[in-house]
Amino acid sequence: MxxxxxxxxxxxxxxxxxxxxxxxxxxxxxxxxxxxxxxxxxKTGDIPSKAEFIVNLSWPDLNPDDIDTWVQDPAGNVVWYRSREAGLMHLDRDDRGLAQDVIVVNGREIVNPLNQEVVTLRGIAAGEYTVNAHYFESKDGKPVEVTVSVIKVNPRAEVVFYGQLTLARKGDEGTAVRFTVLPDGSVGNVNTLAKTLVQRL
Structure with a gap:
């Protein structure tokens, strides 16, 4: 076989x-x-974000007006609502008064009364910073008192500046504070000398 x-x-x-x-x-x-x-x-090499400085701008709760924060760094970069990231600065919260402050939870409308904008500086860039407030939109035509604070976060929380300014009418711009960050991260030359940022753009 x-x-x-x-x-x-x-x-x-x-x-x-x-x-x-x-x-x-x-x-x-x-x-x-x-x-x-x-x-x-x-792709971008993103790392968890951290803050070196926090700039906080607020105005009275439930006020309907829209106040904007403008911050300029030593290189001339400006962060504002149309440029939320510039250099090492980030506009983390843009508040428009009462606009878009109503949310619905379980069928009920809840109003967030806080008016607050927050800018973080996520690194040390030596030189002068300018923090301005701009009266962007008025719903009642009244002056608005704005409170601004600058807090150095690292290595421990430290209030660099705390102060107030009054914006009389729509379109007004005021310098809340100018401060200089030194190469070691410390702060000097804190002042309120006026400097225009809004009209430059």
Whole structure:
């Protein structure tokens, strides 16, 4: 009885079969790991944000008027509502008075009474900073008293400036504070000398 010839292709080696299955499993795990990563963070090299200084601008609760914060850094970069990131500065909160301050929770309307804007400086850039308040929109035509604070966060919280200014009418701009950050992160030359930022843009 004549037996058929066995070709190399017909032979099955369990060792190679096991290696192939392990390779498939490895590739599958690699693809899953890639999908689990944040591609945006990999592309931009983002790191968790931190603050060196916090600039806080507020005006009376439930006031309907829109006051804007403008901050200029030593390089001439200006952060404001149309440029929320400039240099190492970030406008973290842009408040428009009572506009968009109503939210619905469980069918009930809740009004957020706070009027507050926040700018963070997320690094040390030596030189002078200017913080201005701008009376952008008026709903009642009345003057608005604005409170501004600058807090140095690291290595411990320290109030660099706390003060108030009054904006009389729509369109008014006032310098709340100018301060100089030294190379070691300390602050000097805190003053309120007027400097216009709004009309320059």
């Amino acid at each position: 004549r037996r058929g010839r066995h070709t190399r292709e017909q032979e099955v080696d369990p060792f190679y079969d096991m290696l192939f299955n392990m390779l498939i499993a490895f590739v599958f795990c690699f693809i899953i790991a890639l999908l689990a990563m944040n591609p945006k963070a990999l």
